[in-house]
Amino acid sequence: MDGVPETEGTPGSGAAGDAESSAEGTAGSEAAGATESSEGTAGSEAAGTAEGSGDAAKPTEAEAELAAQRVERERIERRKAEKQAPIEAGTKLSGTAADLLAAVRVVESGAKPVASAFSEPPAPRRPAPEPERRPEPVAAPAGPAVPAAQAVAGVRAVLTEGGAPEALAPQLAALLGDGADLQLREDPWQLLRVSGVRPEQADGFARALLGAECGPDDERRGRAVTVWLLEQAALAGHTALEVAALTTALAQRAVPDPDTAVQSALAEGEVLVFQDALDAAAPAAEAEAEEEGAERPVRVLIGLERYALAEESLADALGRVMNSVPKEDGSAADWERAAASAGGSAAELIRAVAGHGLVLHTGGDASGAEAAALLSAARGLGLRTWAAAHSRIGCDRFTARLAPSDLPGGPQQGPGTGVSTVAGLLSGAEGPGRDADGALVLDLLVVLDAPQLDVETAAMLAESLPDGARLVLSGDPGVLWSAGPGRVFADLLAARVCPGIASRTPDPGPIGELISGIGVGELNQVEAPGKEVVIVPVRDAGEAVHRTVQLVADSVPRALGVPAEQTQVITPGHGGAAGTRALNAALKERLNPGPGRFGGFDPGDRIAYSPAPGRTLPGRVVKADADGLHLEIPGAPVVVPKERVEQCVRHGWALTAHQAVGSRWPAAVVVLPGDAAQSLTRPWVYTAFGLAERHLSVVHGVEQALPRAVAEVTAKPRTTRLPALLRPQVPAAD
Structure with a gap:
């Protein structure tokens, strides 16, 4: 890239503590020592229920x-x-x-x-x-x-x-x-x-x-x-x-x-x-x-009833899934033929699902192909299959993966396979529908981005499964945990109450090599002949903002052919001299200047819309009128009433890692200002760097705090009860 030196050291990192408020206000720092923030909201503590267009007959x-x-x-x-x-x-x-x-x-x-x-x-x-x-x-x-x-x-x-x-x-x-x-x-x-x-x-x-x-x-x-x-x-x-x-x-x-x-x-x-x-x-x-x-x-633990009930309900539901007899569609020989045809880690996954109600599947982005092969094989055996991802971008990526592994004859050879967001599946806006008892009409559910499941969402999913249905939780255990309470996927992996299949499919290219090293605590120099990984050293936050705008608007489009709208900026927090607010203001001025007459927004602005706490949907402003701010969100248009804009909508050229987790972009620019050094963690670095598909630029101002964080600072502990609740209810894995 023009004027951008490639690194001779190691790429930069980010911080898990992205919350705008100080740590002293959380019991995570005062009581339990955990400071992982709920950075996944787009500046809103409200649920953001007023996203509809005002049509009472059609709920949002x-x-x-x-x-x-x-x-x-x-x-x-x-x-x-x-x-x-x-x-x-x-x-x-x-x-x-x-x-x-x-x-x-x-x-x-x-x-x-x-x-x-x-x-x-x-x-x-x-x-x-x-x-x-x-x-x-x-x-x-x-x-x-x-x-x-x-x-x-x-x-x-x-x-x-x-x-x-x-x-x-x-x-x-x-x-x-x-x-x-x-x-x-x-x-x-x-x-x-x-x-x-x-x-x-x-x-x-x-x-x-x-x-x-x-x-x-x-x-x-x-x-x-x-x-x-x-x-x-x-x-x-x-x-x-x-x-x-x-x-x-x-x-x-x-x-x-x-x-x-x-x-x-x-x-x-x-x-x-x-x-x-x-x-x-x-x-x-x-x-x-x-x-x-x-x-x-x-x-002895003290907790709020809301989360206690959710954790107990989740343990009960998972016990039911593990102990119920899976639906018999296809003989053992049929399952084995499907596994042999898939080969590799996909074969191991298919064999595990053949005999168990609950299976955990771990791996990086490339392991999604194995989940796609599982769904294709299960559909060929007559199972009604469905997949759910954390984000709309994740749904689209998995759908693209599913197509090559689909049955040659199309849907007529077996029940259809669908992909939806987790939120859409639970709300009924997407998915296979529910039967008279309220259970999802499916035989196999694969939940992608499983580390993003909090206890309440996971409980609703597990409780929605009919008897005999199989559940596969698939995801990368190295990424940031859920924005909501709990660490469901990590707890299940630690409890060892069901089969776990680890993918052996590595993520390709220099970025994949870099991410694999970070996952084991090593920040390695990688060869990047195509400028897949570039380091941009900066001295202060002001220079970090300037270089970020230059990368997004000029260098990356010119050198790599990735337009600005396909480049995502990631930074540790909302506040500060190089937080999302400062970066979004600078990027708007360069990419879409305007008076911001409607709550600071203009048509064409990239935005991050938060319909509920912990959920962020990327989109674009279409227009503003008396009804509110009209947004183009993947899946459906949204109209946010004027009084809700400040709470639910932020500019979205720059996001935090928690807001972006579960998605990927052709290019990502990770901004690491010097004031983020004390809050760097391995999961944040792993997540932020892994958001890039073709190109990763790291605006690096934290010096040696980066390799130290990758090597030494693991995920902040969370106090949960799920492992203890699971042990007396379910048998140990075979």
Whole structure:
């Protein structure tokens, strides 16, 4: 490339901590030490349900997805209520752990809390609105509930009195339900239920309303901060926190008696407590310990009901998939002939799927050909097959791979094979449809980009499978984990409860060689005769922005023939002098200058649209009118109302790695400013560099922090319960 030196060292890297807010605001840093951020949203903490064009008869994909999630949670809650026995736990615990478990049992029995657990009677519980019941996940929603104007006015008056922003009134009125203003006045720390509000802000609001009655030892404050910390932990990927981590974080938030705060939250049903065996993998040792009267080693965890139910439901559903007899389509000899015809790792995958309900398939981008061969073979044996990818780009790439391995005679030789996004499959907007029981009409589901599955999405997928269906989770274990809580794919790989097939198909070319080395902690120099990998050293963030614009607009199109619209810029975070905001502003000025009359956007702008937290869809602005901002999104056009634009839409020439994961572009420019050095991790580097198909440019300003991160900084740990929940339910893999 003109004026761009090729590297003699090693290519650059990026950072996992892409969140705009500081780490001190998350329980991942305060409580559990995990700082992997939820960078997958396009600047929105809202679900973004208002993506439709205003046609009430045709719900949008985001609305349908949110409705499906509500229905699934209600079904999970009903299943939990049907369980006859309470959690068996705590018979040999003592101290704080015993107190916590005793508090749960008191709540389950309906009796008042014991005096030793609570110094003051708990505040009256806020009433929960009756959930709206819907028969099927695919049912069209009526749209998000809009609080009455009178209710919003009442909440606005309380907010004004306490010095809080009036703009929070509609959201609080919807969250708190009936009597929201009275609830907020009685318990000002309910303000923490609004996403983005921090404890110190809620404290100021409470002081303004309560005066001398307000203090750090207020039981209401302890409960609210406990829930807030667990919600922040979920943003960092945890589904629960150990008691010690949670109480430490509470102490850092000036809660004088953390144990009592946790017990109060338990008594009010705000959180749940669990104990997981630490040595469940050694049943013989456990039995010996029981005979000798020794205490069974356990860890006590505290979590929010939402994620606890999802994780338990996921474990139950996966157990059902593993233990049910797969549908018999084709004899063993037929499956073997199909495997022999495929050869290599694809043959191993086909043989594993022939005899098991759940199979894990690991590998890089090239391993997608093996999943395509599996679907083709299964369809030839009469199975109804389907694949689901994380992004629309992923769907299109897999569809292209599927075509060469399709049956020569076409669909008439067997049931059709379809490819959809995971969100579209769950919402009913895409996919094979559902039967009368609400199960997906298929015999084999292959989920691509499996590391991107959070516990709630994975639970909905697994619960949607009919008895006898096979499930294959396929993905690259080296990429960043899901934006939502949990690490489903990694937990399943670690638990070893089902067959795992590792692809032996390497990713081709210099970029594939580079990525393979990063995956094992080595940042190697690679030969790139066609300028497949180029390093652009920079001294500061200003130079990084300048060189990035030069690469996208001039050097890459001229030297490699890749137009600017097919080049994606990747950077660690949204803020900073070389974050997505600064880069998008510079790229817009060069590639599509305009006045930005509609929320900063003009026709032709590349955008990143977030219909729901953790989901980012690339697209382009078509026009703006009284209806809103019209976007061209792969799959369907979208109209975002004016009041939702700021929350749901960002410029998209530059994305974070979490926003881009699951997609690939002909060319990628990875920008590594010097201020990203402290947050570099191997998974981020692996993900960001792997987004390029033909060409990778690295705007490198982090010096030796790059090889150090690749060699030493692995994925941040996440606290989850899935492995412990799986062990007693499913047999070990053959």
